[in-house]
Amino acid sequence: MKKIVLFASGNGSNVENIIQYFKNNDTISVVGVFTNNPHAKVIERAKNHGITSFIFDKNQLQDGQVLEKINDLQPDLIVLAGFLLKFPESIIAHYPNKIINIHPALLPNYGGKGMYGMNVHRAVLENKEKETGITIHYVNEHYDEGEFIVQHKVNIENCTTAEEIADKIHILEQQHFPIVISEILNFKF
Template sequence: MILGFLASHGGSAARFLTAACRDGRLNAVPVALASNNSGSPALAWAREAGLRTAHLSSAKYPDPDALDAAILAFLQDAGVDTLVLSGYMKALGPRVLSAYAGRVLNIHPSLLPRHGGRGLYGDRVHEAVLASGDTESGATVHLVTAGIDEGPVLAQVRVPVLPGDTVATLKARVQALEGELLLSALRALA
């Protein structure tokens, strides 16, 4: 398995999975990371980690079709066969989705299909969970399709929503389990 990553900010999933590959917990080779944010900490980390990197965004490619083509070319040139979205805050274009159908994974910080879809990311997800009165939350690894957070679920992990939880406490509990969940989903996909 040859892994590529798309990240908008810190790229915590990319960092976790790259470490898992290098210490033998995942039989895969991380090779590339692109970001839509030129100042992304993930880009700096990936360069230091020896991954091929690129800043690919609408600032460089105002035409969405051209951006889609550039992302696809970057991934294919690097030999990527499996793509992981590591906090990537943009929808993928049809070329990337077609070329990597069934091989693009995302982790979402809720038990999809609850609290997913356009506009529900980061702290907004945890705010929605708390506002709903749900007694549990968690994380979901799913395949990426054209519909935001609508792809087939590969794995989920559950955590209780505790009395007095805040966005920060719930988020920390969910995030603590995300890396291992993603790791197990990739192992099953291999």
């Protein structure tokens, strides 16, 4: 059985989508959800599926306590799905090429510190982009600079608000993220 741990900071809709995608899978399983936000809806979502949540603060992320919990679970893949903190180099070094992230834009555009969620969608709208998309990439020591795994695009010429862009991006995330995770774990990437 291949094991996934998920990291999220907020609502957790991508986390729930991934959990549901692998729920009846005989070869891949979600074994834990980590969050830095004790009020995040992702905790409730994980609980509803019988998956243990680990709540931590920034210090525990940096001082090795989170790495210890991850090691206890022995994951084959660590998935950042709406996780807003910079991932520590100590964990990246311990799990090389086994940590992936989804970004709500076509990197390298609209990436870096502070570029997440609605911040990205507002910037895309303000720059009058005709298309945007998602980038799924490996995590390295720099925000949004890890090797790309895949990008998917969507036309946004008819979008007049950042919320409309966010809705289109959410659809792409829901469609593609679980499939890419499965392909990585089955060595298709």
